Amino acid sequence: MSLGADIDSLLAELDITPEMFEGLASQLVWRIGQRDDDGHIIVRVGFATTTSRFADLPKLKNASDQDLETALKEGDLRVEWVSPS
Numbered sequence: 001m002s003l004g005a006d007i008d009s010l011l012a013e014l015d016i017t018p019e020m021f022e023g024l025a026s027q028l029v030w031r032i033g034q035r036d037d038d039g040h041i042i043v044r045v046g047f048a049t050t051t052s053r054f055a056d057l058p059k060l061k062n063a064s065d066q067d068l069e070t071a072l073k074e075g076d077l078r079v080e081w082v083s084p085s
Helices: 003-013 018-025 048-054 065-074
Strands: 028-034 041-047 077-082
Touching: 028 048, 041 048, 041 065, 048 077, 065 077
Parallel strands: 041 077
Antiparallel strands: 028 041
């Protein structure tokens, strides 16, 4: 199964329409990378209004598409929510 199909399936389970998902996605910003200390792939996500908070967090170095794909396959992707406060 492809990543797109996985997302479609998850959205259907959560009763979220593609329109609802797109509306939410347009409100979000994210950064994908790796911390130097542990090498895990990190996805930081927050509302566009929290953009300045991203600068307060430890820096992430770039992660390649291959790094991201490997982390997804191994279930080793970490998601951090960047809250407004």
